[in-house]
Amino acid sequence: MSTHKLSGLVAATYTPFSADGSLALERVGPMVEHLIEAGNRGLYVCGSTGEGVSLTTMERCEVAEAYVQAADGRIPVFVQVGHNSIAEARLLAAHAQQIGADAVSATCPSYFKANDQASLLETIKAIASAASSLPFYYYHIPVLTGSSVDIVSFMQAAGEAIPNLFGLKYTDTKLHEYQQCLEISDGRYDVVWGTDEMMLGALATGAKAAIGSTYNVIAPTYLEMIDAFQSHRMEDAQALQMEAIELIRVLGQYPFHSAMKELLRMLGHDFGTCRLPQRELTPRESEELQQKLQTVDCLANLVADSSRDRS
Template structure:
């Protein structure tokens, strides 16, 4: 399949919610404008960050439509359509195509674990068939799906059976496998990195794009990091990656995504709290988080 490979920083977007845990999509246009102005090169919708797995299919469709409309073709919108029901996932893929998304992506089913490469290929084939005209990225995140299938083996088999498979969103710390995936079939596949705190290592092993949660709140930091890498200023790149690691460790002292939603609130984007079963930060926790971020200079260099 002919497609344009992803490049640069792509935000794994949050799903705005109100105090009743209902969608608040009127916030989306301002968020999208901000991300594009900050140099983000794409939007990854309804993934782990966007709590796609906690949303109803109807809400996932509404979120997809809101981001596609807000992006208005300025940057690609990649819609994560994975579901424990493959029929539901295929329908979500078809909807993404119908409403104008540029690409689709999917995790594997996770309640009944995928334990063989054949089962993974069969499952992804069903999902990808819902939007055969769109490039499809498998979303490899074994920490959440419990599926640790060998990815080079998956690409070799799936590449023969899924016509619109173009790559992987690779969210695992195994850089050696990430590098090997890039070499499969002469570099045919687009392997996109998904661990923000290891972006430098990923670029060193051939990455051209990253999809991440913290790109939402610290785009300037990551832009500067990528610039330093491209200019081969390695000492500066290592320094900036360490800043990223310290930021992620600071936010990670709290439940991560609830804390990230608080940080977006600090920056003027009220996206509400996470859906259950993820917790809500207390007012005391939120103020402590603000103080912790101030202590590392976050508000001086994040945007």
């Protein structure tokens, strides 16, 4: 099992669909090349961004395998296997280990809530043990899972019960809590930031790596921000973070992931639309979105160029 902590950007990948809603896995390879060229240092597959919970178990296996094959060992691939059925989550975890994924991650179930530490611990232990030779990252995203378990206490307790627990994908906005997680057991865990619009604050708190959706399109902006922060050019770093915030603000005026898929299409990566219950954009919304994106500094030239290419 790898003992190397992450650094830099890990793109939370999208799942490509054809017009009829079936998987379009032939589009994964070109996207992976784009993500690597843009500076991403890892891929996080079938998470919230990848609509993992909207896929069948077989589809999740196929998507995971497509990304592992396309990455071809050049950057690590993390497979998110969380499921309301623990048995299905275990099948997904075992499959990820079988196909050569670099790590497994999982949310807790979201229908029947994991609202006490003991049950959450047993749940995550059962999932992680199905891929015991891989590092396991717990995916903390309480806004979607509804779990009210204190994450600091959970991570403190989980280390003894889950031998392959290696890290945490922290997708929340509590920087003080994130810092506590970083310091558990003298920095034992690889605690990866997961809220794109707050990356600068996370860097100041001690983050070394981040997993996010918008790294699919503006990874260079975030890399410039990291460089500015590390070079003590705080005003530059703040300006670059604001560019990312503005992009996220515009996308958030629509169903977010549907808007991101529309942006990917504008940039030459047709990944189809999102599955229900996430609705697709209307033609009018798509046109409005393109116009608005031309006012976002980090995207204006890219969107304008793609628009000219299609005309």
